[in-house]
Amino acid sequence: MEKIAVLVEHRQDEVRDITFEMLGKAHQLVGEGGEVIALFLGDPSQKGLLDAITPHAHRVIAYLDTNLKNFEPLRYQAAFSQIFENVDCQLILMGQTAFGMDLAPAVAAKWEIPFTSDVVDIEASDGDLMAIRQMYSGKVNAKVSLKAGDKRLLTVRAGAFPAEDIPTVSGEVQEITGAVEGDFSARTFVEYLEAAVGDVDITQADIIVSVGRGIKDADNIPIAEELANALGGVVACSRPVADKKWLPKERQVGTSGKTVKPKVYIALGISGAFQHQAGMKNAGTIIAVNKDPKAPIFGIAHYGIVDDLFKVVPALTEKVKGIKG
Amino acid sequence: MDIIVCIKRVPETAEADLVIDGTKKAIETDDLVYSINEWDNYAVEAAIQLKEAEGGTITVISVGPEENNEVLRRALAMGADEAIRLTDPAFEGSDAYAMAKVLAAAIKDMPHDLILTGVQADDDGFGATGVALAQMLGLPYAALVTDIKKEGDTLTVHRELEGGLEEVDTLKLPALLTIQTGINEPRYVSIMGIRRVAKKEIAAKGAADLGLSENDVGLNGSMSQIEELFFPPVGEGAEIIEGTMDEKAETLVKILKERGGIA
Missing domain, CATH: 3.40.50.620 (HUPs)
Structure with a gap:
């Protein structure tokens, strides 16, 4: 060419x-x-x-x-x-x-x-x-x-x-500099709307516990919150969780959400579509927990656990609480 | 308001182990479960909400074999009024452009104030069919729509841009929108609901019925063609932590301490 x-x-x-x-x-x-x-x-x-x-x-x-x-x-x-x-x-x-x-x-x-x-x-x-x-x-x-x-x-x-x-x-x-001519009234730009500001700014967090489709239900979000609280971090999510309104849109990491760069990013039940990776790939350390060993998230994570997040997270939370007394 | 929603039946591949078949141009689909494309499900719900507010009719259209009647019936159970299936061996191998031609041929003679499609399909992920279809039908359009308000013959829509930013546009009907996930909460479809529409007739139309020749559709009518499928190269990848659950948790705590993961 x-x-x-x-x-x-x-x-x-x-x-x-x-x-x-x-x-x-x-x-x-x-x-x-x-x-x-x-x-x-x-x-x-x-x-x-x-x-x-x-x-x-x-x-x-x-x-x-x-x-x-x-x-x-x-x-x-x-x-x-x-x-x-x-x-x-x-x-x-x-x-x-x-x-x-x-x-x-x-x-x-x-x-x-x-x-x-x-x-x-x-x-x-x-x-x-x-x-x-x-x-x-x-x-x-x-x-x-x-x-x-x-x-x-x-x-x-x-x-x-x-x-x-x-x-x-x-x-x-x-x-x-010739004029662009025509009748463009069939579609008209009105304005841009900036993203809503939430109670927590995930872009400022050093530690992020992020949940994906694998969290299965809104009722399971507290499992991630408990881990985040024990670590002193915040909870974020991938697109399916925000789409289902289990967490507010401003917690969404990815192309259409926020770009984050925490010290540690823990991805729980997130498959790792490229749109999600675009928002977190520069995190210092990425730890992924997923049942599917072929989940793309393991391609960019530094550490991985191939297991059920509902077993891993409570075990981890307990240990962290233990050392923090 | 007459609304047409284009829906696709796609394999669920998120948690499946995919195998490339002998032709190297397709995946083996025998063991896969199929369902309505996720984006299209939101589009059907958006249509129903507009109909509930404004009145009118909803027609759902799907291109594919008889199995596609499953997703069409599902949409009827949700609240669509009519369903049409476009089917012909000649449609095989169609890319987004050829698929848009098939849909345009069917829709041009149907009454339509609003056409909805999903932003993209989960299988081939073109994100192009809806916008190409709008062009072929000569309709104003907006892609990646996350909100719709109607007033008279004007729609005010939000488009999802990058980084959480949204764009507000107005469109004059008739128009086409491609619907993004999360725009609404698609209603639950019960088995009873599906049963209620089980006998509803679904018309099937082929290339000849639509006035399309073999050169218009399939590989002949496409702009692009798959030469070969292959698995993406695997990156360096994660160090996988093994052991009993207690050992795994112990190792994780050690890593977190080293990497600043415990505040």
Whole structure:
């Protein structure tokens, strides 16, 4: 591949990490002599965001229009109809994020661009590409080929590629200021709502006892609370527990919840989907208790116990209480 | 309000030991238990809550073999009014794009004010079918929806963004939403409830009924195709603590003391 375009993802006047993750992978794929193109859609007042991107793309195409201040898929699509006429590239990358998932499948369908989603790796071979994506909640990987086409589109999983050490090049900025036109009233952005502040801020805790689907019932949460209290820590959870309202949303660790970095993270009955791992993988020490020896959580935990949490936790709580007297 | 909900029947794989089959392009499914895709269950509940507030009808659609009638009947027992199954050998191997074409062909001639799908399916995890379907039907849409309010012909929805942030959008009906887990508390389905709808007829439609050719669907009509399945490389992995329960707890306490895990 000679030319790869990356759609810059920005929100609340900040370029998001996924952008750099995609730029890094694009550099690797185009190799010497290729071109990495960053596509930036935004309000003219957001031009300052380009400073972070320009050093990492051979060319930045900045589509600036007051209609593009916030991410709105209908407006982005209208801009794309002009961009696609002007930009020559074989591959377009977007994030498999709240932003890309709300845009890429529609772009692929509208322009019939061969597409697949939630890619964790991209392999170039003989001028063609293979996408690696995960199925069955990350238990199986699939190598996927795409139909032939002038352009292809992939959405890339957040965290699949490093956001650091991206090659620095001298990028040129090409501004397009033509108006984005159309009737966009069918969907209108209103506002952002910040996450609710709970009684406990899990991001500040040194010790976290976190529960997943394996806790089985809201009535079992006190088992984890008792351990957390004995250790001087707090209780957090994975998505299924928050979905079922067994613990409040602000206790949820993961992509759509909080990112935590405690000294010790004890994962009880958490399988360890990548969205959960994204929120806790940088904890100092990770201890996992799970009945399933193949649970992905054991892939990133430092210590593991393959056993029933309902036996392990009371035994551990008792010992901890014992030494603390 | 006429609501259509697209639902999928998927294998439960969270605690199963998966085996890749001889073709290397699929997993062995004989020993797996199937159920409604978790996201779709929330979508059915969302539809029922809207119907309870606004009136109207709910039609559930599923693509797949006769076994899919199980998840369709389950949705009927929850409160859906009609169920349609789209089935044809030609649909096999469809990716999100081809699947959206199948659904669009069926839905375009049905009355619809609102279409709901799950954000993604637990098996192939594309997270793309709903949004592609909206594009094909020419409808405004929102993905990752965690709240829905209706006023007249306008919906106000919340979308789940990263890090606990939400986005509020308004949409004009007709529209399509992809529903995120946790949006509601799906109601319990009793055996009695399933029995009540056991005799309800579920129409089945094939590619020809939908005006689709073999080139539109299946592998031919897909944008992507699985070449090979393999198990993800295993990371360095955890040091597994063995012994009696007392020894395990003892070892854990030692680790916790060393690593600052006891405040």
